[in-house]
Amino acid sequence: MSAGVQASFVIGWMLMLAGGVVFWVMSRSLPAAEKRHGVAAMSIVFIAFANYFAMALGQGHVNFNGETVFFARYTDWVLTTPILLVSLAMMATRELARIRTLLFSLVVADVYMIVTGLVGNLSSSPHNYYWWIISMVAFIAVLGMIWGPLRTEAARGPDRAGFDKLAKMLTILWLIYPLVWLIGTSGFGWLSYGVESWFYLILDVTAKVGFGYVALTAARKLKTT
Amino acid sequence: MSAGVQASFVIGWMLMLAGGVVFWVMSRSLPAAEKRHGVAAMSIVFIAFANYFAMALGQGHVNFNGETVFFARYTDWVLTTPILLVSLAMMATRELARIRTLLFSLVVADVYMIVTGLVGNLSSSPHNYYWWIISMVAFIAVLGMIWGPLRTEAARGPDRAGFDKLAKMLTILWLIYPLVWLIGTSGFGWLSYGVESWFYLILDVTAKVGFGYVALTAARKLKTT
Numbered sequence: 050m051s052a053g054v055q056a057s058f059v060i061g062w063m064l065m066l067a068g069g070v071v072f073w074v075m076s077r078s079l080p081a082a083e084k085r086h087g088v089a090a091m092s093i094v095f096i097a098f099a100n101y102f103a104m105a106l107g108q109g110h111v112n113f114n115g116e117t118v119f120f121a122r123y124t125d126w127v128l129t130t131p132i133l134l135v136s137l138a139m140m141a142t143r144e145l146a147r148i149r150t151l152l153f154s155l156v157v158a159d160v161y162m163i164v165t166g167l168v169g170n171l172s173s174s175p176h177n178y179y180w181w182i183i184s185m186v187a188f189i190a191v192l193g194m195i196w197g198p199l200r201t202e203a204a205r206g207p208d209r210a211g212f213d214k215l216a217k218m219l220t221i222l223w224l225i226y227p228l229v230w231l232i233g234t235s236g237f238g239w240l241s242y243g244v245e246s247w248f249y250l251i252l253d254v255t256a257k258v259g260f261g262y263v264a265l266t267a268a269r270k271l272k273t274t
Numbered sequence: 275m276s277a278g279v280q281a282s283f284v285i286g287w288m289l290m291l292a293g294g295v296v297f298w299v300m301s302r303s304l305p306a307a308e309k310r311h312g313v314a315a316m317s318i319v320f321i322a323f324a325n326y327f328a329m330a331l332g333q334g335h336v337n338f339n340g341e342t343v344f345f346a347r348y349t350d351w352v353l354t355t356p357i358l359l360v361s362l363a364m365m366a367t368r369e370l371a372r373i374r375t376l377l378f379s380l381v382v383a384d385v386y387m388i389v390t391g392l393v394g395n396l397s398s399s400p401h402n403y404y405w406w407i408i409s410m411v412a413f414i415a416v417l418g419m420i421w422g423p424l425r426t427e428a429a430r431g432p433d434r435a436g437f438d439k440l441a442k443m444l445t446i447l448w449l450i451y452p453l454v455w456l457i458g459t460s461g462f463g464w465l466s467y468g469v470e471s472w473f474y475l476i477l478d479v480t481a482k483v484g485f486g487y488v489a490l491t492a493a494r495k496l497k498t499t
């Protein structure tokens with residue numbers, strides 16, 4: 050593992066930890082009914098912290114087929130992306146129970162996307178590209194559900210504008226992941242491990258800490274009805 | 275991996291994908307409250323698709339003790355059999371929350387059955403037979419819960435006849451799995467890898483695509499109350 054990769058992991062766990070402290074403070078001023086947003090945001094960054102910490106210690110990768118696979122990225126994503134989707138859903142409606150079928154579908158498609166992405170990372174060319182395509186189809190299904198039925202639900206929810214803002218942020222950030230994966234060491238190999246890991250770092254911090262900050266700020270303003 | 279085994283996997287992923295498309299179309303005409311049946315059916319075949327696809331690429335097996343173990347069968351089953359049980363339970367009652375203890379017990383026994391089956395497949399004679407017996411006991415518990423408490427629940431549910439039909443179909447199909455396993459390469463070795471894999475293919479397609487088709491057809495006819 051090169052020094053650049055290693056440095057990105059150390060900065061990663063520090064920023065996730067810092068995010069966790071910020072969210073803890075922000076959560077204290079949330080109305081009781083919206084504490085759940087704080088719990089989601091903290092769960093996400095603390096899970097990411099542990100995975101970055103493991104990678105920084107050299108415990109988050111395996112060498113497989115002559116390639117280094119940072120499996121800890123996937124154990125992070127497979128847990129945190131469902132929680133991010135739940136966060137977004139909590140912005141769409143106060144009663145998650147009402148949309149349980151939709152939420153279940155979102156999580157299934159999302160986990161499917163991450164697991165097939167990991168299998169792709171563990172595959173050599175051209176198999177890795179097949180898995181990328183399969184993962185992308187699941188990702189498109191996730192986006193379809195967000196901008197279709199979930200958005201319809203949000204139109205009747207407590208904060209339509211807040212939902213749209215978060216949904217846009219999520220869509221743009223998440224779309225960059227498969228691009229980095231494709232041009233990075235798991236795909237074409239145009240990026241070195243170092244450059245790739247800095248890209249993922251920026252994405253992870255924005256999609257977790259940035260997203261959580263926007264979500265908690267919006268949740269704080271929600272009227273308690 | 276012989277050509278016959280390989281061919282069964284390719285046909286497997288194609289049929290699962292085709293099933294997914296059919297279920298997607300069928301789901302569109304489901305009443306909103308029964309969309310959950312479509313979500314379950316699609317989750318099942320798409321998970322099976324990924325596992326058959328991996329096996330077709332040669333990524334779904336390990337060589338262990340001089341034997342080939344297709345572990346991807348078990349990663350398929352451990353996820354899809356609980357969803358199949360949930361499908362059946364959704365035919366028994368509209369409110370799964372009411373039978374959550376029963377559902378939880380069913381899923382625990384079912385996962386136990388699959389995991390002990392995998393351990394058996396990774397064992398040499400006579401250990402494999404011990405695991406087969408343990409797995410069978412869990413399976414009998416699953417069947418007992420289906421024909422006991424779940425059926426009692428279904429008698430008060432929206433579609434008693436639909437439940438009985440699905441429960442019968444499930445029982446007969448599922449009972450063949452341990453037989454194939456016992457006479458196949460994981461047990462007595464009377465079947466070659468090729469014959470065994472075609473047996474499993476027919477079973478998997480019927481227990482997933484056939485079962486889902488019957489379930490969705492029944493769900494479509496349910497009165498929306």
Ligand SMILES: CC1=C(/C=C/C(C)=C/C=C/C(C)=C/C=O)C(C)(C)CCC1
Nearest residue numbers: 166181184185188223226227230256257
């Ligand atoms: C579609 C696709 C992918 C998508 C990954 C995404 C969308 C990850 C999102 C991660 C987040 C948001 C993490 C933390 O906040 C992979 C697996 C890279 C590779 C295969 C194709």
Ligand SMILES: CC1=C(/C=C/C(C)=C/C=C/C(C)=C/C=O)C(C)(C)CCC1
Nearest residue numbers: 391406409410413448451452455481482
């Ligand atoms: C009892 C028993 C088994 C049962 C397996 C079953 C019942 C599998 C069902 C799979 C389905 C229905 C898949 C997809 O639709 C094993 C693990 C073969 C071996 C040990 C004994």
